[in-house]
Amino acid sequence: MAVALECYGLTKRFGGLEAIKDVTLKVEEGERRAIIGPNGAGKTTLFRLISGEFSPTAGWIRLLGKDVTELKAQERTQLGLGRTFQITSLFPTLTVTENLLLAQLGLQKSKYSILKPLGLYRKLYMNAEEMLVKMGLADKQDETVKYLSHGDQRQIEIAMALIGNPKVLLLDEPAAGLSPAESKLITKMIKELDSRITILVIEHDMDIAFELSSSITVLNFGKIFAEGVQGEIKKNKGVQEIYLGAE
Amino acid sequence: MPGKMGKGKWFWAPWAVVLAIALLLPTVASEYITILATRALVFAIVAFSLNILIGYTGLGHIGHGAFFAIGGYTTAILATRLHVPFAVALPASIVLTMVASGVAALLLLRATGLFFLIISLAIAMCIWGLIYRWVSITGGDNGIRGIPRPDLGIPWDLAGTNDFYYFILLFFVICLILMVLIIQSPYGKTLMGMRDDENRMRVLGYNVWLHKYLAIIIASAFAGLAGSLYAYSNAFIAPNIADLGTCMDFVLMVIIGGPGTLPGALIGSIIIVFLKELVSVYTARWVIFLGIAYIITGLYAPEGITGLWRSYSQKKSARPKPNVVKEKTDGRGP
């Protein structure tokens, strides 16, 4: 089984604060890994290090076998990395379709085309429409994003990452702020994703985290506290304690 | 309106009306008004290019106006000292402006936010200072006089006010079409994406620095073109077109018309040019009106006239309130 994502000795320091300390991770191709841990454990920071938004103080990262530690975020995306954000990061003044067009253009040379109208790139529009139909949001395609409901925005957030056909997907709290019904929808959608995609999920909701993943990594205070399959983690007293302690 | 795929016939209709008015203007208006309109068109090209930066890319490049001056002075020097024909002077001005802008942008893009504005201002002032003090080349405070009208080698004498107006109008229309194409293109869309959320764009695979860099150079090409046309239309050029006041006037044109909208720059240019000229006929204190325009726009109408119109028409149709979840932070910290 090939390794999709690997980190070794990953450390991130902000001045005096050590947000991530000596994290070593190995995620295989097609694996579904949940990253859990109490608030402030460093989960989003870890994602930012993997995506390239932050550069590590120490350690290295390998994506699909290639050392990406020195690569910028946009270069890692070109290699097949996708990411969603915990705080919805869409383009509020643009429509849903335009958001999805931008999500596709990032990986194409035509993003530098200045004299040919975007409207002529029919394939991009068709892909966007297809994705929206699958999510049941086809009627919203010309809506300006800032007017959408939170639940719809979270769905578009995931669509933005999926439409680029990523090989490795980082989902940061996909169900954040969603109603139970909306959460179920999102969870179902994620479960039905292509099994060849490697997925890392940060989730606060334990049930969702366990439902979406086969293996778990637990972070606490920036360090890996525990790692293993669902059954082991569920039974791990230490894990329960760090959550109860943090309440 | 953003989001509409392709252009329906309603997009071009108001522009067709504007074009009709523009074509008919010299026949109904006095020579004075036509001269003002010519100047407004030249400034509108600059305002449009600045709008690409401020309105569509979200870059507060307030020093952009100084590059207009580089284009103007290049043409002035080439036309008066070296007697270079229009067909060479114009492209030379554009190229030189783009090169200068390319160098300046290397420094400018190291900054973001407030710093970007300040460095942009400092760059503009350095350009002004250079023009002001490099007396042997630019004539310093005295400026450069006697720039002749372009000799196109075809039987169209541009010495007349009306003829020259149509000449400028032609360039304006060409620039307008180019800018519409740029805004409607994939690249144009990426600029809007960067305005909304730069970090997301990076994560989506865009080389954000490069897109910004290209935007600045493209905008300065238009500014250089406009500068060249200004030199020909005015027959005289002085350092004041590079000073802080002129740079801020361009910013005001963009904002008062409506940043990020297509007609905004033209509206803004017309307002400011005519405000300055017409009010000065009635009072020596026309500057106070300009100052008040600055203050009121900044305080009450930062989205400009088109913005006011849009919020007025939205209130009428009772849109739901926007649902923007994220707060923009620096992205620093855990």
Place this chain on the structure above:
Amino acid sequence: MPPLLQKPKRHKAEGEVCQAVGTQCEDDMNFWVSQLFNGISYGALLFLLAGGLTLIFGAMNIVNVAHGSFYLIGGYIGFEVIRLTGNFYVGILAAGIFVGILGLFIEPVFLRKMEGKEPGNDLKQMLVTMGIAVLIQDSCLLIWGGDPYMIQTPGYLKGAAQIGPFFFPRIRLFIIAYAMLIFLCVWWFYGRTSIGAKLRATVDNDEMASGLGINVDRIRRGVFALGAVLCGFGGVIGCSFMGIALGIEFEILPLAFVIVILGGTGSLTGALVGSFLVGITDNLGKALFPELSYFTLFAPLAIILAFKPTGLFGRG
């Protein structure tokens, strides 16, 4: 243009010492010393603008295009008051007070709305402060006309003092001393008083400062007024050796901005160091390459920013 450098019409004779620093003689040593000194004194004057500006940036994140205008109107007010009272120091004080009150009025009325860190506020501030600058300039034009004025300094500040083989104009010595005094006062105030501590907290993190019960609005208003007062002082002093005329506020403003960038926003020490750096560079540039002198100003800015984008003493 400020007459900072004049070429004498004769060459100096053998053995003659260069008189009146500020003229270009063939004596190399004298040349460099005089240029350095002129640069330092110019830098001292610039510090009066840049010091206030950097604190205003730090505490308020405001782009104040009208900062130079405070300098301008300070100069005019000082000129009038000195003409009426004959007292140089009363003039300086009056200018400071007048401009300070102006600042106290401007901040809450025009700028309060736009002090948050939202995107787009910078441009709004620039527009509004530009409008204010334009209004101030036109008012000055209305009241005093377009001609330049020069303030008469008290007798003991005229002429030059001799230190060793060199002559230094007394007014420039005064400027340097005055600026150092102001620096020490503001530095003491900033670092040692409780109000200064509140100011430092606001510069550092205004949300937290506000959460700690500090009245951030009042601090901001105070800082703005303080910056204005310093400009007012600068205007009078600058008027006495450079003269004052419309347009000077826009000539001197970018220098102040460059200093703030170089020194790092919010850093008083940075403003001082930056002021001297800019003053010396600008002067040397004007002396050595008068036509390209703005470039020589620009070079250190570009170099320093290339390595440390937040400025010499700025915090990243």
